Amino acid sequence: MSAAAETMPAIQEILEDPAVSDWLKAALAEAIARDPVDALNDALLLAQTLDDRMREILGLEPAE
Numbered sequence: 001m002s003a004a005a006e007t008m009p010a011i012q013e014i015l016e017d018p019a020v021s022d023w024l025k026a027a028l029a030e031a032i033a034r035d036p037v038d039a040l041n042d043a044l045l046l047a048q049t050l051d052d053r054m055r056e057i058l059g060l061e062p063a064e
Helices: 002-018 022-031 038-060
Strands: none
Touching: 002 022, 022 038
């Protein structure tokens, strides 16, 4: 079984999980339709930006 075939059930579980926010479900659904390298690069940039913002708001040291 390919890695992509193994990943799809996990994606489907996230999309169907009522505990997952609608925002994340929409972002994931859009991301899986994109080039996977571009989608990952954008997701990593978003995660870093949100981490930086959280640290600033909470008065935490910047991540290294």
